[in-house]
Amino acid sequence: MARIRQDANSPQGEVQLSERAQQLLKTLVELYIRDGEPVGSRTLSRDSGLDLSPATVRNIMADLEEMGMVRSPHTSAGRVPTARGYRLFVDALLTAKPMDSPEVQRLQREMLSKLNDVQGDAQALMTTTSNLLSGVTHMAGLVTIPKREFGAWRHVEFLPLSDQRVLAILVVNEREVQNRILDVDRAYTQAELQQFANYLNSHFAGKDVGQVRQQLLRELSRTRETMNDMMSSAIQVAERMFTVSESDTADYVLAGETNLMEFAELSNVDKLRQLFEAFGRKRDILHLLDQCVAAEGVQIFIGEESGYEVLDECSVVTAPYRVNDELVGVLGVIGPTRMAYERVIPIVDITAKLLSAALNPRK
Amino acid sequence: MARIRQDANSPQGEVQLSERAQQLLKTLVELYIRDGEPVGSRTLSRDSGLDLSPATVRNIMADLEEMGMVRSPHTSAGRVPTARGYRLFVDALLTAKPMDSPEVQRLQREMLSKLNDVQGDAQALMTTTSNLLSGVTHMAGLVTIPKREFGAWRHVEFLPLSDQRVLAILVVNEREVQNRILDVDRAYTQAELQQFANYLNSHFAGKDVGQVRQQLLRELSRTRETMNDMMSSAIQVAERMFTVSESDTADYVLAGETNLMEFAELSNVDKLRQLFEAFGRKRDILHLLDQCVAAEGVQIFIGEESGYEVLDECSVVTAPYRVNDELVGVLGVIGPTRMAYERVIPIVDITAKLLSAALNPRK
DNA sequence: TCTGGCACTCACCGCCGGAGAGTGCCAGAG
DNA sequence: CTCTGGCACTCTCCGGCGGTGAGTGCCAGA
Numbered sequence: 128m129a130r131i132r133q134d135a136n137s138p139q140g141e142v143q144l145s146e147r148a149q150q151l152l153k154t155l156v157e158l159y160i161r162d163g164e165p166v167g168s169r170t171l172s173r174d175s176g177l178d179l180s181p182a183t184v185r186n187i188m189a190d191l192e193e194m195g196m197v198r199s200p201h202t203s204a205g206r207v208p209t210a211r212g213y214r215l216f217v218d219a220l221l222t223a224k225p226m227d228s229p230e231v232q233r234l235q236r237e238m239l240s241k242l243n244d245v246q247g248d249a250q251a252l253m254t255t256t257s258n259l260l261s262g263v264t265h266m267a268g269l270v271t272i273p274k275r276e277f278g279a280w281r282h283v284e285f286l287p288l289s290d291q292r293v294l295a296i297l298v299v300n301e302r303e304v305q306n307r308i309l310d311v312d313r314a315y316t317q318a319e320l321q322q323f324a325n326y327l328n329s330h331f332a333g334k335d336v337g338q339v340r341q342q343l344l345r346e347l348s349r350t351r352e353t354m355n356d357m358m359s360s361a362i363q364v365a366e367r368m369f370t371v372s373e374s375d376t377a378d379y380v381l382a383g384e385t386n387l388m389e390f391a392e393l394s395n396v397d398k399l400r401q402l403f404e405a406f407g408r409k410r411d412i413l414h415l416l417d418q419c420v421a422a423e424g425v426q427i428f429i430g431e432e433s434g435y436e437v438l439d440e441c442s443v444v445t446a447p448y449r450v451n452d453e454l455v456g457v458l459g460v461i462g463p464t465r466m467a468y469e470r471v472i473p474i475v476d477i478t479a480k481l482l483s484a485a486l487n488p489r490k
Numbered sequence: 491m492a493r494i495r496q497d498a499n500s501p502q503g504e505v506q507l508s509e510r511a512q513q514l515l516k517t518l519v520e521l522y523i524r525d526g527e528p529v530g531s532r533t534l535s536r537d538s539g540l541d542l543s544p545a546t547v548r549n550i551m552a553d554l555e556e557m558g559m560v561r562s563p564h565t566s567a568g569r570v571p572t573a574r575g576y577r578l579f580v581d582a583l584l585t586a587k588p589m590d591s592p593e594v595q596r597l598q599r600e601m602l603s604k605l606n607d608v609q610g611d612a613q614a615l616m617t618t619t620s621n622l623l624s625g626v627t628h629m630a631g632l633v634t635i636p637k638r639e640f641g642a643w644r645h646v647e648f649l650p651l652s653d654q655r656v657l658a659i660l661v662v663n664e665r666e667v668q669n670r671i672l673d674v675d676r677a678y679t680q681a682e683l684q685q686f687a688n689y690l691n692s693h694f695a696g697k698d699v700g701q702v703r704q705q706l707l708r709e710l711s712r713t714r715e716t717m718n719d720m721m722s723s724a725i726q727v728a729e730r731m732f733t734v735s736e737s738d739t740a741d742y743v744l745a746g747e748t749n750l751m752e753f754a755e756l757s758n759v760d761k762l763r764q765l766f767e768a769f770g771r772k773r774d775i776l777h778l779l780d781q782c783v784a785a786e787g788v789q790i791f792i793g794e795e796s797g798y799e800v801l802d803e804c805s806v807v808t809a810p811y812r813v814n815d816e817l818v819g820v821l822g823v824i825g826p827t828r829m830a831y832e833r834v835i836p837i838v839d840i841t842a843k844l845l846s847a848a849l850n851p852r853k
Numbered sequence: 854t855c856t857g858g859c860a861c862t863c864a865c866c867g868c869c870g871g872a873g874a875g876t877g878c879c880a881g882a883g
Numbered sequence: 884c885t886c887t888g889g890c891a892c893t894c895t896c897c898g899g900c901g902g903t904g905a906g907t908g909c910c911a912g913a
């Protein structure tokens with residue numbers, strides 16, 4: 128019988144954890160994810176591939192419990208992974224599904240075809256992506272709508288409103304229309320505003336909105352002398368258009384929330400209610416997602432790690448997507464901590480890449 | 491002891507129902523709505539104000555059961571109203587709360603103040619109203635977004651897209667921006683479109699969009715000879731703007747769905763899930779609401795009456811709201827069949843009136 | 854250091870029996 | 884003919900009981 132060397136004490140975890148223990152934890156998490164039931168020493172000894180007796184397994188389980196990797200719901204009920212256990216599993220033990228597995232390829236094909244259907248309309252793109260994520264994972268899909276505009280400047284139009292307010296309408300990317308009410312320094316006439324719009328359109332049409340924005344900021348700080356009054360005013364008004372007001376908060380598209388209802392760990396109506404209320408409030412969820420825009424790749428929050436009580440029994444898997452090499456938004460899924468990470472992670476990863484591709488001007 | 495005359499056989503119900511029976515049904519429904527528990531003959535004899543012995547009550551209950559007004563969950567469990575029972579109660583037995591009760595007045599004040607906050611922005615108005623309905627009834631609030639445009643024509647703008655498509659941007663009511671992609675009969679140049687827009691704006695600015703629409707239809711049928719080519723083309727393009735495409739389906743604003751989670755009759759996670767999925771699908775709900783736009787006043791669907799299985803245990807109370815004396819949308823609440831109708835009905839009624847008032851141009 | 858053995862602890866299930874609520878029916882009173 | 888009190892019956896709910904099965908912790912021996 129081949130015995131695995133024990134106590135290898137390899138330097139991969141913060142706490143020393145024998146190779147055997149890691150292997151057992153891995154099997155335990157896998158079994159628990161598959162069946163959703165506490166795993167006993169007997170099963171573990173049979174399925175771990177380690178050829179250890181249940182008694183030995185029990186000893187190791189006691190260690191793992193002490194380290195906070197697993198816990199037992201009650202005295203005689205086998206073990207269940209804790210958030211820490213999942214964390215170690217995800218970080219070090221996961222057998223990642225190769226990105227080119229048939230399933231992922233199928234997903235990729237499906238996504239490309241769906242995304243093509245709505246080519247150009249960013250909003251529809253996000254909705255479709257969210258639906259796709261939820262459909263393919265059977266959990267809740269999530270795509271943030273970027274605060275920062277991107278795409279090609281097409282046309283701007285200003286309309287004077289009462290007082291010192293102007294309605295600005297910006298067409299981006301051939302079909303997306305954004306509008307915003309600006310408070311300006313003085314009342315402008317229709318003719319003046321028309322002039323501004325003409326000036327801006329002739330200067331910026333076709334350019335990337337992000338770049339336009341930066342250019343506007345630069346122009347603003349430039350000395351007034353180098354340009355005439357009209358230009359200066361026009362730039363001032365246009366700049367207003369890009370300053371994010373507190374009212375237009377970030378937002379996200381959620382899909383398939385109802386999928387979450389069928390998970391046993393959320394069958395508690397009260398927990399469910401709190402979760403759905405959090406979805407409706409949006410604030411907490413957005414705050415969590417904001418943290419993920421910074422990170423490069425897939426980000427995972429397991430259970431209590433998120434810091435939000437409502438997400439106690441949930442995990443969030445996210446990946447940022449980019450437009451013009453700039454990270455502008457996040458997508459991901461929300462599901463029970465007991466989810467098939469090795470399947471979900473590549474799905475989220477590739478979806479983010481596909482969405483990035485679909486959003487980029489020339490792909 | 492004053493005895494109420496029996497078997498009055500007054501001609502108010504389709505089925506003959508003695509006054510006593512009606513009184514008992516009324517008390518039963520009231521008690522059940524209050525406590526949520528099956529009502530027994532003992533309680534009923536005590537609380538009906540009729541001075542009947544429990545045994546007599548039992549006889550009458552047997553009659554009511556035969557008529558399908560009540561049913562007993564099991565042999566020894568008192569009676570519960572059926573949809574038919576609620577229906578009779580709502581139609582004939584309800585002690586309506588006077589519209590000027592302090593509570594309704596308080597609501598009225600609260601609404602007026604909230605609605606003032608968002609004056610002008612129709613979308614925000616609907617959201618606020620929906621929230622208000624859900625907040626005040628502790629159920630789910632619902633406001634449809636009218637398909638038909640209304641308000642004052644402010645400004646239109648056309649932008650040529652690739653192929654024979656035009657992006658139309660219509661500003662209504664000083665701040666609402668609607669945009670739509672039109673398929674037109676041939677490719678127009680930027681200059682042509684500009685001309686169209688100028689023509690239309692000069693003709694229609696300030697007019698009611700509904701009227702503009704009708705006028706456009708009239709002009710279209712007029713012989714071409716009476717106007718020049720440009721005008722004719724402009725009108726043709728503008729008319730396209732108002733033809734509702736299948737893609738821009740009607741929509742509604744839902745608020746406080748999570749309130750529904752705490753009703754015992756919906757604690758069944760599976761039912762809950764189906765209900766929430768129906769909310770997300772929108773189609774069924776919209777179809778139901780469509781039927782209510784026609785009706786003048788408050789409309790009520792009780793349980794299975796709606797015809798949608800997911801609403802089996804729910805009632806929907808709606809009232810249409812109007813703009814310029816035209817019924818354009820519906821608002822209402824969704825809650826368990828066991829809801830305080832006498833409270834909810836006036837609330838929905840008055841909310842519809844207030845929203846109508848807030849939406850009308852000069853109020 | 855690993856293992857088999859053993860006592861122990863729980864959750865789960867079905868069963869039972871009593872309490873309580875409410876019913877249906879019947880016979881008698883008004 | 885209607886109403887009422889009485890009575891037997893039904894059904895739910897609840898707590899207690901004991902058996903079963905799964906799994907544990909610990910200990911002594913290989």
